[in-house]
Amino acid sequence: MLPPKQNFSEWFHEIIQQAEIMDIRYPVKGLYVWCPFGFKIRQLVYSKLRELLDRDHDEVYFPALIPETELGKEGEHIKGFEDEVFWVTHGGLEPLDVKLALRPTSETAMYPIFKLWIRSHADLPLKVYQIVNTFRYETKHTRPLIRLREITSFKEAHTAHRSYEEAEEQVKEAVKLYKEFYDFLAIPYLIFRRPDWDKFPGADYTIAFDTIMPDGRTLQIGTVHHLADNFARTFDIKYETPDGDHAYVHQTCYGISERCIASLISIHGDDLGLILPFEVAPVQIVIIPILYRGREAQVEELSRKLFEKLKDYGYRVLLDDSDERPGAKYYKWELKGVPVRFEIGPKEAETGTVVISFRDEKKKFSLSFEEITKEKIEEWAKELKQRLRNRAIEMAKSKIKFFDNLDDLANWIEQRGVGFVYLCSSTECGEVVEENTKGSVLGRFEELPDWLEGFEYKGKCIVCGGEGYLTGVAKTY
């Protein structure tokens, strides 16, 4: 039994374990074990991410250890990370001459090599990505998939371009890519330009994807950074232009971590457990035979026949012939988020039919064996996705409200909602909002989602009355 989802923090903690996503008993704070089932979800979700990136990025691998001398080169960057770096200080018993950092992110591992790879304009644009673990010494309370000391599944892409404008185009491309990814997962997102004080250390600007969790806090599930030539100057990454001049490259980097899976679980799940979109469900279809004594043979035969047919279609299908009772099996596979369930009992065996039920709906219906076709199942998958998306959007909408005074905004955030306000770009006004609401300024909208209507992009700053932009404010993870 799960705690109700209304008690989100407890629900999340439990579902991670009960659905066998992670084992949280590893004896180091902030490090967790991926269980086989959880790892399958990870694999399915990340293969989509790979598919999207492989369109025009190359996958690479850079080392996990970064010498202190490289990590410290870019002033802003190191300032942003120095208090959370894990250091390797010894080789065996010998202290190292140059300490080695476990990558908190890979800019400083990659860019010295980019300098070697990039010689001429013909080498540009360079677009690579890797999916690796990164380490951050989190001191606040850690949480599986959300706040980790070892991020196990950091997809980071890095690109280099001829100009600021070309890099900016790439930022837009990356945003498009991430939209496609999260649309695929049916997870709604808000796209903000982070305020200057909250941008990636070393970046020109940062665009972030935030989703709204069931408890009304926002979770950052993706970031895209325009690095301009900041790192290029530090790492001396230059190329020869067609005219024979030398110029610094302009770079971008963008990342998504296993927080995408935290959002997948949290946004779609319910009191009974996970609800997974068909494409990323480790078990897409489960068949439950209902065996009465003396009448097993027919039921088993039809179940087996259906199992073979679905396997031939290429689905991840499971025939649960364990000796638990049917009810217990329903609960078990609902917990695991299996999108489609087929039940076959003596009645169905008699008539050659199958009872069908979807994970997100209560109703059951039946079809004949022949009516269950690949086309039908594809259609169900599509409809499920649409229902999940609609439900998620309704949830998100219910937690969003516009404010034109700080007290009401503070109240709303206190009660765990996401507030929209108009805010100018000054740091002072941003600080006033954060201090008065105990929330975080997420930034102004980079673009408004199509499911939000009736919001004007510009208005009077809630603090100073100057020119302001529609801005999100919320408690964050």
Add this chain to the structure above:
RNA sequence: GGGGCCGUAGGGUAGCCUGGUUAUCCUCCCGGCUUUGGGAGCCGGUGACCCGAGUUCAAAUCUCGGCGGCCCCA
């Protein structure tokens, strides 16, 4: 940085104050019988006092140290 709380089977717990037989209960797990259309029942079984030192005839229980975890405040 300051303060507080807690470590008992895989998970959750009782016992600790006031030291004393085979360490409680639920769950999970294993075996058997029985059952199967929304978490069945009965019988049997495996499995634990965080580590170290001290006090004592005797320590899960008291003391000190270590390690680990959680919470609050700044």
